[in-house]
Amino acid sequence: MDGTRGVAQCAIPPGQSMTYKYTIRNQWGTYWWHAHTATQYVDGILGPLIVHSPDEPHLGEYDEDIIMMLQDYYHTESGxxxxxxxxxxxxxxxPVPDNGLINGRNSFNCSRDAQALFPTGNKCTNGAPLATFKFKTGLTYRIRLINTGAFADFQFSIDDHMLTVIEADGVDMQPVAVQRLPIHVAQRYSFLVQANQTVGNYYVRATMNTNCFDVPNPALDPLVKAVIHYEGAPVTQSFNSSDWTVSGMAPECLDLALDMLHPYDAQPAPTADVSYQISFIFKTGSNGINLAYINGISWSPLMTDATLYQAQKGITRFDTTQHVVVLNNTNVVEIVLINHDDGSHPFHLHGHTFSVLGWGKGKYIRGTTPLELTNPLRRDTITVPEKGWTVVRFMNDNPGLWTFHCHIEWHVQAGMLMQFESLPEQIKKFQIPSEITAMCGAK
Ligand SMILES: [Cu+2]
Structure with a gap:
């Protein structure tokens, strides 16, 4: 019940519903749910999904949880x-966003809409209030930051407050303090913030890395704000808290340096049984349409079937456009991602967390380029640098059809998605409720 259209199920027909049921095993942390059909999540079908556990190592280190969903925002519908x-x-x-939101809010100067890349007829309200989060002096907060956007990556900070990162994509980290944190689409971080400053109001800042866009959008103000309001501080719209002056360790369009994030539960990199090189690029066809290709294949979804259902029936050869790599009894899979594009891409793997052995710009040379093997970062979404490479490994221990894709939604629509079929013999034993497969024929 992974929810991916054309892979794990057919789309839920208009007017119908589906209840997802699954078992959580030894897993906790910060996730989000969203539509995985067309670009629907860009128009708002999304939300946070937090899994709590008494086994969390950082549980005693904070007083309260705060969720911050951060996203780019378009004043035109995604269709x-x-x-x-x-x-x-x-x-x-x-498409370049017009604005950004924190928990669905930001303040926009509507006159900017006149210069938008895409003219919008939507209603705009000037000077809407910012999202406000309440702090009590002396308490420690666990802020769960989720980039639920379509395209933009952000640099995130809170004026005068350090962020102690303790989680990345559901994996607990050894604490590391930063002033600013880069976050790409679909990534999640938890960090501890101490309410240890003078009682007052402080800005939360998330700045879009506009250098990562191909073209400018004059309507866009790349700085997205929210407010930290200390109990006892005056309620006011105007206050002066200042941004960190040191830019810190956050490069543009890239993730936090690998040597900063070390999983709390230290595990060496598993030895790979098989290695796949996955190269991706954009190409313009003779029809003038620019599509994404992974190893020469541009994906588009099955409309009335799902590769999981085909696998369950014992089909072993899938349509070429589905780009399915079959993993039989392979234990550990290595993927060497090679990015031929001049933009960076946040790749997300369904059904697994992977170990990130390394990433960089330029060429990856097997056996020569150094990799982190002692306790590599583990997470489920990693940014592959422009004209660069990333090496990940994962355990082939979860039967199913799992998509591996860039999470920039425009790139998924251009075909930047492939699938791994894990453990086909076990998939054949799946019992799939007929009311769910019945959605495939429905209109
Ligand atoms: Cu991409």
Missing amino acids: PLVTWFLSPASKGNE
Whole structure:
């Protein structure tokens, strides 16, 4: 019940519903749920999903939980945007957001809409209030930051407050303090923040890395704000808290340096039984449409079937466009991602966390480029640098059809997705409720 259209199920038909049931095993942390059909999540079908456990190592270190969902925001619905993106008119440039939101809020100067890349007829309200989070002096907060956006990565900070990172994508980390944290689409971080400053109001800042966009959008103010309000501070719209002056360790369009994040539960990198090189690139066809190719294949979803259902029936050869790599009894899988594109891409693997052995710009040379093997970062979404590489390994221990894709939604629509079929013999034993497979024929 992974929810991926054309992979783990068919889309839920209009007016129907589906209840997802699954078992949590030895897993906790910060996740999010979202529609995995077309670009629906960009229009708002998403939310946080937090798994708590008494076994969490950092449980005693904070007093309260705060969720912050951070996203880029378009003043035009995603349907027309993706139609434009996949037409010659875009010249392969992604739609650039008009604004950004924290927990669904930001303040926008509506006059900027006049300069937007995409004219919008939507209603705009000037000077809407910012999201406000309450602090009590002396308490420690665990902030769970989730990038639920379509395209933009952000640099995140809170004025005068350090962020002690303790979790990345559901994996507990050894604490590391930063002033600023980069976060790409679909990534999650938890960090501890101490309410140890003078009682007052402080800005939360998330700045979009506009250098990662192909073209500018004059309507966009890349700085997204929210407010930390200490109990006892005056309630006011205008206050002066200042941004960190040192830019810190956050490079643009890239993740936090690998040597900063070490899993709390230390595990050496598993030895790979098999290694796949996965190269990706954008190419413009003779029709002028720019598509994404992974090892030469541009994915598009099955509309009335799911590769999981095919696998369950014992089918072993899938349609080429589905780009399924079959993993029989392989134990540990290594993927060497090679990015031929001049933009960075946050790759996400369903059904697993992977170990990140290394990433960098330029060429990866097997056996020569150094990799982290002692206690590599583990997470489920990693940014592959522009014209660069990333090496990950995962355990093939979860039967199913699992997508591996760039989480920039425009890139998924352009075909930047592939699938791993884990443990086919076990999939054949799956009992799939008929009311769920019945959705495939429904209109
Ligand atoms: Cu991408």
